[in-house]
Amino acid sequence: MGEFDTLFRQRIGIPETETIPFEKLDLVLEKAALAIPFENMRVIEQQTKAITKENVMSKILVEREGGLCYELNSLLYFFLLENGFDAVLTRGVVYKPAERAFLTIGRTHLTIVLRHQGRQYLVDTGFGGNLPLKPVPLSGETVTSANGEFRVGRTDSEYGSHVLEMKLKHKDTEWRIGYAFDPERPIAGLFECDEIQTIIADHAESPFNKSPLLTQLTPTGNITLTNATFTEWVDGRVTKESIDEARFKALARRYFGWRDWD
Structure with missing residues (x-):
């Protein structure tokens, strides 16, 4: 493996020589969540850079900062590819429970869809405190982790064909929507991550450009x-x-x- 894989493993604390099969992805997700914060400091300081493998590696693995969804999930995506997984990045729209509505600034959540043995799974390490910590099957089964219960349901809306639903441990008593997404619409390239970053950094209604x-x-x-x-x-x-x-x-x-x- 190369420098990226080595630095990622060092950052989250897994051996450099350990093989990562599908069955160990929950361990990777747990360790990444405990090691890498979700944070918007570079947006607040107006010091963002283009989303490339090299820039994300430098920011999160070398400088040991955190990031937002388009950084954290692109980081995990590169790691998955280097370890032989079949994964794509796709965009979603975050749901705001207090307003009972989806964000109106567009598809600003970046997430990962992984295919394994003919089945598709949602994999996400860039959703703040709402992380499933396990691959979530798109077929609807509920997965349970230290952070709560999670499932993916089908929907028919302008925001996406599927929704991530959750019941966070100690916080939720009923299922609630996290975001909608389209597993069959992978991003066309990393320039779409830059589009997301521009909206997050500049849009008047962005929830991440007002305060740390x-x-x-x-x-x-x-x-x-x-x-x-x-x-x-x-x-x-x-x-x-x-x-x-x-x-x-x-x-x-x-x-x-x-x-x-x-």
């Missing part, structure tokens, strides 16, 4: 940091702290390894 957001799963729950609050879930119990700028920077360094404050 950093979130990551932990062995006991998850943590979320904004410029106003720090929220921590531990074994189903939540604590929320109001913070100022100095506290934000300290927590970003401590929990997310963010160091570029000068």
